[in-house]
Amino acid sequence: MADYVAYFCGEWMPASQVRIDPMDRGFLVGDAVFDVFRTFNGKSFRLREHVDRLYRSLKYVRIDPGMPPEDLVRISEEVIARNEHLRADVGDFAVWQFATRGRGRWAHSAGPPAVGVFIRSLGLGRFAHLYQDGAHGVIVRTRSFSPDALDPKVKNFSRMNFNLAELEAADVDKAGWPILLDSRGNLAEGVGYNVFLVTDGVIRTAGDRSVLQGVSRAMVFELAKGLGVPLVEEDLQPYDLYAADEAFFTSTSPCVLPVTRVDRRPVGNGVPGPVVHRLLAAWSEAVGVDIVEQALRYGPQEQLESEAGP
Secondary structure, X not given: OOOOEEEEOOEEEEHXXXXXXXXXXXXXXXXXXXXXXXXXXXXXXXXXXXXXXXXXXXXXXXXOOOOOHHHXXXXXXXXXHHXXXXXXXXXXXXXXXXXXXXXXXXXXXXXXOEEEEEEEEOOHHXXXXXXXXXXXXXXXXXXXXXXXXOOOOOXXXXXXXXXXXXXXXXXXXXXXXXXXXXXXXXXXXXXXXXXXXEEXXXXXXXXXXXXXXXXXXXXXXHHHHHHOOXXXXXXXXXXXXXXXXXXXXXXXXXXXXXXXXXXOEEOOOOOOOHHHHHHHHXXXXXXXOOHHHHHHHHHHHHHHHHHHOO
C-alpha cells in the first residue's frame, strides 16, 4: 500500500507518521471539522467550494485554523502534486482536510489547533460494481442530528449516529447503505452522501435544513438545470422513496451512485434508470473523465488490496 505524503501542523511527512495527540479535543470529544474533495485526471475538482464550506464550518464552531483559506487551497494543491507519481495506480485521489481545536480541558481555552491535509485512493473497490447493479439502501432507526442540536451543514467528526446507522444497516443487508431520517420522519441523508429520488421525471431531494450542503449535491443541481430535468427540494418520506421510479446517492468519490433497492424492495424496475445515466454522462463530460469506466478499471485491484490488508 502506498504511503502518501501528507501535510500536518506545518510539516510534510509520510501519512503513516501523522499522529494526533491523544489529549487533542478532536480525538477526545470529536471537536473537529473536515472536508473532502477529489481529483479528475489529477486536477482538483471544486477545491475552492470545499474550502469555503470548511471555513464556514470552522467559523460556526469557532475554531481558528491559523491560516487563511488561500493557504489551505495552496497546501491542498501541493499535496496533490507531491503524490502525483502514485496516481497511475489508483486513477485519481480523494483529499481530506481537517482541523481540530487542539489540546484543552475546555473548548474556550483549547489550542493551538491541529491542521492537516492528506490524500488517499477514492475507495472505488466498494462501489465500482454498483454503477451497473445499484446500491442497496436501508432506512435505519438511528436518526440524523436534529438541527436544534447540531446543524448538519457543519461537516464534523461527531458522528456516532453514523456509526450506529452503518451497523444497523448491515443487520438488515450486509451490502446496505444507511439512509437516515430527520426528527420528523423525513428522509435526511446517508453517512456521507446525499439522497435523491426521481418521480415522473422530476428529481426530488430534501432541503438543506437537515442535511449537509453537499458539493456533489450542488453539482447535480447544475447538471439537472443544463439537462432540462426539473429538480425540487422538499420534505420526503420513506413512502416517496419506496414509490419512486429511480433513486441515487451523491458523494465526493462516486459522484452519482444509482440505488436499486431500499429495505429489500426494488426501486422502480430494480435497475439504474435513465436520469441517473444522463447525470453520470453529463458529469463525465464536464470533468473529462468517464466516471464509470474509471471505477470499473481501478476498483477491482483496489478491492483486492483492501482485502489483503496492510
